[in-house]
Amino acid sequence: MALRNGPDEFGLISRLIHWGMALLLISLLALGLRIAAMEPSLSTLWLYGLHKTLGLTALALLLLRVIWHLISPPPGPQATGWMRLFIKAWHWTLYALMIATPIAGWAGSSASGIDTLYAETFVIPPLVEPNETSEFVWFILHEIFAKTLLGMVIVHMLAALKREMDGDGTLTRMLRGRA
Numbered sequence: 001m002a003l004r005n006g007p008d009e010f011g012l013i014s015r016l017i018h019w020g021m022a023l024l025l026i027s028l029l030a031l032g033l034r035i036a037a038m039e040p041s042l043s044t045l046w047l048y049g050l051h052k053t054l055g056l057t058a059l060a061l062l063l064l065r066v067i068w069h070l071i072s073p074p075p076g077p078q079a080t081g082w083m084r085l086f087i088k089a090w091h092w093t094l095y096a097l098m099i100a101t102p103i104a105g106w107a108g109s110s111a112s113g114i115d116t117l118y119a120e121t122f123v124i125p126p127l128v129e130p131n132e133t134s135e136f137v138w139f140i141l142h143e144i145f146a147k148t149l150l151g152m153v154i155v156h157m158l159a160a161l162k163r164e165m166d167g168d169g170t171l172t173r174m175l176r177g178r179a
């Protein structure tokens with residue numbers, strides 16, 4: 001079982017990162033929507049802490065994913081012409097949102113003036129100065145990025161299922177490495 005990616009193959013490392021991050025991001029989206037709908041209180045504060053810790057973990061994993069893909073580039077989509085370019089652009093946009101969403105959340109949390117903690121222990125350096133307007137703007141951006149990510153992930157998932165049903169082995173390749 002290859003660890004590295006090949007021209008037509010997703011290696012084990014890329015597949016583990018893809019599915020691990022998919023699980024993490026779907027949990028983060030659900031948890032984020034839950035906390036945004038709640039009134040903040042002492043008894044629910046830990047949910048904010050959990051969301052921040054998982055969100056910063058997702059950002060760290062994303063950096064590892066990018067570094068790994070620079071070392072071992074993943075295979076391109078199994079499509080030709082403009083469809084291949086379109087799918088590639090979709091994947092690039094998913095990457096951009098996977099970076100922008102946690103950074104906006106981190107900046108919004110910094111602007112609130114409250115320490116951002118990792119695992120309730122380590123203080124993460126603030127990205128911006130405390131300021132109410134900037135807190136508001138960063139959290140609006142965080143919401144827009146996160147909801148766009150959610151919409152694009154749903155389409156991504158449905159497209160992968162459709163292409164698998166059409167018989168090009170797209171999903172099999174992400175599950176087992178080869179189509």
Ligand code: HEM
Binds near residue numbers: 036109
């Ligand atoms: C990829 C990672 C992340 C995803 C997918 C994500 C997703 C979300 C979503 C969907 C919401 C609800 C937005 C709304 O309806 O207003 C939310 C809220 C929130 N997120 Fe994140 N988040 C991520 C990372 C982070 C990080 C790293 C932090 C801080 C260090 C953070 C802090 C917050 C806070 C404090 C809220 C509540 C905002 C409010 O009450 O209006 N998030 N997140």
Ligand code: HEM
Binds near residue numbers: 021077091160
């Ligand atoms: C938050 C959730 C997800 C994100 C952010 C995401 C992101 C990505 C990205 C960026 C790629 C390009 C290859 C890479 O860089 O790893 C990819 C490939 C792929 N994803 Fe996802 N994914 C998610 C969830 C899912 C789910 C739930 C499925 C299940 C149907 C899925 C199926 C696939 C398949 C089959 C490929 C290979 C596509 C190809 O060969 O053209 N993904 N995903």
